[in-house]
Amino acid sequence: MTAPLPLISLRSVSRTYRTDGVAVAAVRNVSFDIAQGEIVAVMGPSGSGKSTLMNMIGLLDLPSEGEVHLEGANVAELSEDRRSSLRARSIGFVFQSYNLLARHNAIENVALPLVYGGISRKARLARAEQSLQAVGMLHRAHHFPRQLSGGEQQRVAIARALIASPLIVLADEPTGALDSRTGAEILALFAALNRTGQTIVMITHDPGIATQCRRTIRLHDGELVSDETLVPLLPKRSAVS
């Protein structure tokens, strides 16, 4: 019996930025797989390439070398439009600074990915309500971002990331702008989502948060230095050479 196809597979991925002839290797030769249902913490000092890695997993960026596979497909071989459509349907982004559209209320923000998924307005709003309900923010559906606290905005952002039932939720320091109590609440939300089977990759600086994720990937200077799973869910496969 063959192992199930990993959701995400990185194979010798490097990303080099070139500015004024100076090459900065932000990510170097990184390989790992992420399986369906995992929750992964990505750690490392500032500048170690975490966000760069996340952008490639999220189809916002392409590797300079190596390959990123999403459900077995090499994303570099997809068209730009196809990658955009995949972002709308298969990826849910959560950012440190929430990134809600200031001029739209909570429910419109949550429904936004479905606009690009070609879903009718009625269906969009119905699903946005469900999604807001899931993060406990339905009572703030018609509030604008500036009328919400940081924690509330992040909940709305998570509702937006979840609305299209994505394959994977990518969170770049989702608690970075929040106090520890609110941060813990957000983390609990992610943990609860993961228990329902949602795959999550989360960048964090907080070792306390990382210990709550079963698997932690550490980067240093763009290189993968460790990939530890505390309680193995799946038979461990050699992903790091």
Added chain:
Amino acid sequence: MTMLQGFQIALHALRLNPLRSFLTMLGIVIGVASIVTVFAIGSGAQLRLQEQIRSIGANVLMITPGAVYQGGVRLKDGSKLTMTESDVQAILEQIPEIQAAAGSIAGTAQVIHESKNWNTTINGTTTGHFMVRDWQLAAGRYFSGTEEAGAGKVVILGSTVARELFAPGDDPIGAQIRIMKVPLEVVGVLDRKGPAQDDVAFVPLSTAKLRFLGSASNINRDSVAYIIAKVAADGQMAGARSEIESLLRQRHRVPAGQEDDFKVQDPAAAMEAQQGAIRTVALLLVAIASVSLLVGGISIMNVMIVSVTERTREIGIRRALGGRMRDIRLQFLCEALVLCLLGGAIGVAGGITLSMTVARMAGWITSIDGEAIGLALVFSIATGLIFGFYPAHKASRLSPIEALKTE
């Protein structure tokens, strides 16, 4: 993302900043309003001319007084009535291409019927005048031979004068009216020919001379102010014209080499030339107005570029959430289009208001046609597409990662 969604997003964005949106579209508003106004005035002037051309009748030549020399001094054209009734007679008899001809003298006077009165043109002429102009009667009859020869106290009214002097249902035929204290019987009312033509009352030429203008010093008993003549067919106009010229030179004993003391004109041709001139001027004005549209387009492009810069982060978010490059492009293109279309619509409304104001204040005829409005709207859509494309394209080309990093 569909076009409709693009327009919804655009309207949402523009509503958030109504003053800025309005100022942005002001150039388009002014441009479109000027185009509509110029068109309305231009086509109004053309309509007026066309009406005049129609009212003169087909294949009509008009003979007016020309250069007059007194002791070797050239006087102003028309300062002396050089044409006579016998000239009319001669033209009719000696030039076979001429079907009908009539001499006229004209002035203005008050026309009175019971308690109503009206100031109008009094034209003294013969029944031939109506033949030349193909002018039918709505009621009654033309002048009889006796009335023409014997200064009969009769009058034929243009439809405007009849309307002003008689209540609806009140039959003018047989009624007595007074012009300069002379009582006259209405024997005919003419068909409508156009607002500028129908405001007139005709009396026999002999009546006008004897009863109204008899004392005027520059009138001798035989002279007329102008002659109109109808040529049988379109192709004979030039021939008839030169025959009239040589006939009149001979009759007026104009020495060889001296200027004619009369002028033969083809009013329809002259007016058609004038119409061409009006069209040229109108096109020129439209071209000038288009410059304002151009400036409006540039202003829209400018604001759109600023808006794209301001909203870089929004663009990044939309891209991250699955917006394709073409969705971003469509969003900003729709914004430019909405600005231009809204500006165009306001401009059309403004242009209609402006041309109606001009029509009322200057008394010009203006005419607003769907063509001008359509053209103005097509112009504004084109402006939106042309000047909105670059900012929209720029927005779509932003790297989502870079866009998300901006503040």
